[in-house]
Amino acid sequence: MSDQELHPDPPTVPEQFGTSPDAPVLSTAPMTERELDEAKRYGHISLACDLCDRIIDITYLAIAAFVLAGPIDAWLARSEWLAGPNSYGRLALLIVVIYLLHMAVSLPLTFFSGHVIEHRFGLSNQSVGRWIRKYALRHTLGLALAVVLYIALFWIIWHMGSWWWIIAAVAFFGVGMLLSQLAPVLIMPLFYKVTRLEDDDALRNRFAQLADGTGLAIEGVYRLGLSDETSKANAMLAGLGRTRRVLLGDTLLDKFSPEELDVILAHEIGHHVHRHIVKLLLIGALVSFVGFWLCDRLLVAATGTNDYVQIPTTALPLVMLALTVFTMVLEPLQNAISRFFERQSDRYAMERTGDAEAYRGAFQKLARQNKADPNPHPLEVFLFHSHPPIAERIKAVDHCYLQSTEVEY
Ligand SMILES: [Zn+2]
Numbered sequence: 001m002s003d004q005e006l007h008p009d010p011p012t013v014p015e016q017f018g019t020s021p022d023a024p025v026l027s028t029a030p031m032t033e034r035e036l037d038e039a040k041r042y043g044h045i046s047l048a049c050d051l052c053d054r055i056i057d058i059t060y061l062a063i064a065a066f067v068l069a070g071p072i073d074a075w076l077a078r079s080e081w082l083a084g085p086n087s088y089g090r091l092a093l094l095i096v097v098i099y100l101l102h103m104a105v106s107l108p109l110t111f112f113s114g115h116v117i118e119h120r121f122g123l124s125n126q127s128v129g130r131w132i133r134k135y136a137l138r139h140t141l142g143l144a145l146a147v148v149l150y151i152a153l154f155w156i157i158w159h160m161g162s163w164w165w166i167i168a169a170v171a172f173f174g175v176g177m178l179l180s181q182l183a184p185v186l187i188m189p190l191f192y193k194v195t196r197l198e199d200d201d202a203l204r205n206r207f208a209q210l211a212d213g214t215g216l217a218i219e220g221v222y223r224l225g226l227s228d229e230t231s232k233a234n235a236m237l238a239g240l241g242r243t244r245r246v247l248l249g250d251t252l253l254d255k256f257s258p259e260e261l262d263v264i265l266a267h268e269i270g271h272h273v274h275r276h277i278v279k280l281l282l283i284g285a286l287v288s289f290v291g292f293w294l295c296d297r298l299l300v301a302a303t304g305t306n307d308y309v310q311i312p313t314t315a316l317p318l319v320m321l322a323l324t325v326f327t328m329v330l331e332p333l334q335n336a337i338s339r340f341f342e343r344q345s346d347r348y349a350m351e352r353t354g355d356a357e358a359y360r361g362a363f364q365k366l367a368r369q370n371k372a373d374p375n376p377h378p379l380e381v382f383l384f385h386s387h388p389p390i391a392e393r394i395k396a397v398d399h400c401y402l403q404s405t406e407v408e409y
Pocket residue numbers: 013014015267271342345
C-alpha cells in the first residue's frame with residue numbers, strides 16, 4: 001500500500017545506500033559478476049513488487065469509488081447519529097473502513113516485499129514480530145493522519161465552494177511544512193533510535209570542518225539506528241529550521257572509512273546548501289494546486305453539481321483515486337527533479353572533499369551494501385528512480401576531475 005493519496009510526505013532527502021551482513025569487509029572494488037547478477041535479480045523483484053502494488057492500489061481504489069462506497073456509506077447511515085448529509089462522523093468511519101480494507105488487500109504483497117524478499121537477499125535481520133509492530137505503528141499513524149486530513153479536506157470542500165482547491169493546496173503546503181519540521185524530532189524517533197553523534201571526537205571534528213560556513217551545526221548530525229532491522233545503510237537530510245539535521249545510519253557509520261563518511265556527509269550538506277527540502281516543498285505546493293484543481297473538475301463531473309455542499313461523503317474514494325493517479329502520473333517528473341538535486345549534491349560532495357578515491361569507494365560500497373544494480377534500465381530509472389544509477393554517479397566523478405584537469409591546463 002503506498003501512502004500517496006493525501007499524505008504530504010514530509011520531504012526529506014533520503015539516500016539509497018545499503019550493507020551486506022555476510023560481507024565481512026566491504027570492498028571498494030567494483031562489484032563482481034555474481035554480485036551484479038544478484039543485485040539485478042533483487043532489483044527486478046523489487047520493481048515487480050512495486051508495479052503490482054501500484055496496480056493493487058489503483059484497482060482497489062477504483063472498486064472502492066465505483067462499487068463499495070455507496071453500500072458502505074448507506075450501511076453507516078443506518079445509524080441515527082451518522083445519518084444525514086455532510087456527516088463528519090460517517091465520513092470519518094468511511095475513511096477508516098476504506099483505509100483498513102486497503103491495508104488488508106495490500107498486506108500479502110507488503111509482507112512479501114518488505115520482509116520475505118529482504119530476508120531472501122540477506123538484507124534484513126528483522127523478526128516477523130518486529131515487522132508486525134512497525135507495520136502496525138506505521139499504519140496507526142497513517143490512519144490517524146488520513147482521518148484528520150480527509151476530514152479537513154471535506155470541510156474545505158463543503159464550506160469554501162468553488163475556491164476549495166486553492167485553499168486545500170495552501171493548507172496542504174502548511175501541513176507539509178509542519179510535518180517536515182516534526183518528522184525528525186517526533187516521527188523518526190518512533191521508528192528508529194536517533195542519537196546525537198557525541199562519542200567520536202575525531203569524527204565530530206571532521207564533520208565540523210565540512211559543515212563550517214554552511215549554517216549547519218555539528219549538533220545537527222545524528223546517528224540513526226538502522227542495524228536493528230536492516231543491513232542496508234542510509235543517510236538523509238531532514239527537518240526545517242531548528243529541526244534541520246543530517247541522519248547517518250549506524251550501518252554506514254560502522255562500515256565506512258572516515259574519508260568515505262566525509263563524502264556522504266558532504267553530499268547531505270550539499271542538499272542543505274542547495275535548499276533542496278524547501279524547493280521540494282514548493283514544488284509539492286505547485287503540484288498540489290494542479291492536483292486539487294483536477295480533483296475539483298472530476299468531482300463536479302462525477303456528482304453533476306456545482307453546489308459543493310451537495311458533494312456526498314461517498315465521493316471520498318474517488319478523491320483518493322484521483323490524487324493517487326495524479327501522483328503516479330507526475331512521479332517521473334518529480335523523480336527527474338530529485339535526480340537533478342542528487343547530482344547537484346554529488347558535485348558539491350566532490351568539490352567539498354576533493355577526494356575522488358573516497359568518493360568512488362563510498363559509492364562502490366553503497367552499491368554492494370544495498371545490492372543496488374549500478375546500471376538499471378534507463379526506462380526504469382526515468383519512471384521510478386529518485387536517485388541516479390550508481391554507475392552514473394561514479395562516472396560523474398571522473399567527468400568532474402577530467403573537467404577540472406582541462407581547466408588547469
Ligand atoms: Zn542525496
